[in-house]
Structure formats: structure tokens, C-alpha cells
Amino acid sequence: MKIVFATNNRHKLEEVRTVLGPGYELLTPQEVGVTEDIPEEQNTLEGNASQKSHYLYEKTGENCFADDTGLEVEALNGAPGVYSARYAGEEKNSAANMALLLENLKGVTNRNARFRTVISLILDGKEYIFEGEIRGHIVEESHGTGGFGYDPIFVPEGYTKTFAEMTPQEKNSMSHRGRAVEKLARFFRER
Numbered sequence: 589m590k591i592v593f594a595t596n597n598r599h600k601l602e603e604v605r606t607v608l609g610p611g612y613e614l615l616t617p618q619e620v621g622v623t624e625d626i627p628e629e630q631n632t633l634e635g636n637a638s639q640k641s642h643y644l645y646e647k648t649g650e651n652c653f654a655d656d657t658g659l660e661v662e663a664l665n666g667a668p669g670v671y672s673a674r675y676a677g678e679e680k681n682s683a684a685n686m687a688l689l690l691e692n693l694k695g696v697t698n699r700n701a702r703f704r705t706v707i708s709l710i711l712d713g714k715e716y717i718f719e720g721e722i723r724g725h726i727v728e729e730s731h732g733t734g735g736f737g738y739d740p741i742f743v744p745e746g747y748t749k750t751f752a753e754m755t756p757q758e759k760n761s762m763s764h765r766g767r768a769v770e771k772l773a774r775f776f777r778e779r
């Protein structure tokens with residue numbers, strides 16, 4: 589099955605390819621002629637995922653899906669949330685985002701957090717929504733070199749290492765995106 593995934597982020601693309609498994613040809617927006625930035629102007633993860641998938645579908649007419657992911661920290665009232673990628677500024681710098689988050693949590697004992705991913709699929713013109721989440725906590729300093737985004741400072745519940753210290757297989761087996769994509773894959777299998 590050929591489907592367009594609204595991302596040009598190679599890490600995200602690889603994660604999703606791994607979880608979906610064989611039988612799917614994931615195309616990027618660039619591969620179907622969409623070279624401009626896809627808008628994400630909503631104030632919720634659901635809104636952004638939906639806006640991106642509708643934009644891509646209207647531009648290409650192709651079956652497609654988009655996701656939006658946020659890290660929600662309890663002590664920060666759910667921040668950075670929908671602004672996770674731009675927490676420290678519009679340039680979407682992961683190191684700066686982590687540094688700001690750790691600064692904002694200095695001296696805070698409640699470090700509970702969750703990652704949440706929402707996927708909006710448009711299949712034959714109809715929208716379907718899938719969600720995945722994982723709970724855990726934010727450590728005081730960065731550990732590991734794998735993954736991307738906030739992975740070096742997030743430890744999932746029941747584990748002692750960060751996402752960045754795990755193999756891609758370990759992370760995908762439990763991650764928020766992995767869980768949302770697994771629901772997407774199950775939906776495809778059942779059709």
C-alpha cells in the first residue's frame with residue numbers, strides 16, 4: 589500500500605516504517621511534489637495532525653496521514669505540549685528545547701510527564717484518528733545519543749534508562765508514536 593506521511597523528518601520516517609512493517613510504501617511530501625512547509629497552526633495535537641493531513645490530501649488527492657506529538661509535563665501544566673518542537677523558539681532546536689525544559693524544572697520534585705502522539709489518517713477522503721501515549725518522568729540531565737527530540741531526558745515508567753539510551757526496537761515497542769502507529773497498522777490490517 590502506498591501512503592503519504594506528512595513528514596520529512598528521517599528519524600520519524602524510520603520509526604514509522606519499522607512499526608508498520610513490510611507492505612507499506614511510505615512517501616514523503618517532497619516525493620509527491622509538496623515542498624512547502626505544511627501548516628500546523630492549531631493549539632492542540634489533534635488539531636495540528638488533522639490540519640496537516642487535510643492540507644496534504646487537498647494538495648495531492650493521495651491517501652495520507654500526519655502526526656503531531658507533544659511532551660506534557662505535569663509540573664508545567666502540560667507544557668511544552670503542542671509547542672514541544674518550538675519550545676525554545678521557532679528554529680526547532682532540540683538541544684535548546686531540552687535545556688529550557690530542564691531549566692524550568694530546576695528544583696521541581698514532580699517530574700512526571702507523558703509523551704502523546706495523535707495521528708490523523710485520510711483514507712479515501714475520510715478522516716480517522718489514532719492516539720498513543722507513554723508516561724514517565726524527566727531526568728535532571730541528558731543521557732544517551734539515540735533517538736531525537738526530548739529522548740535523552742525522558743525515562744518511561746518501569747525503566748531506568750532514557751529513550752535515547754534504548755535501541756530503536758526497544759523504544760518502538762513502547763513509545764507513544766509506536767503505540768499510535770500500531771493502532772494505525774491494526775486498522776489497515778482489519779480493512
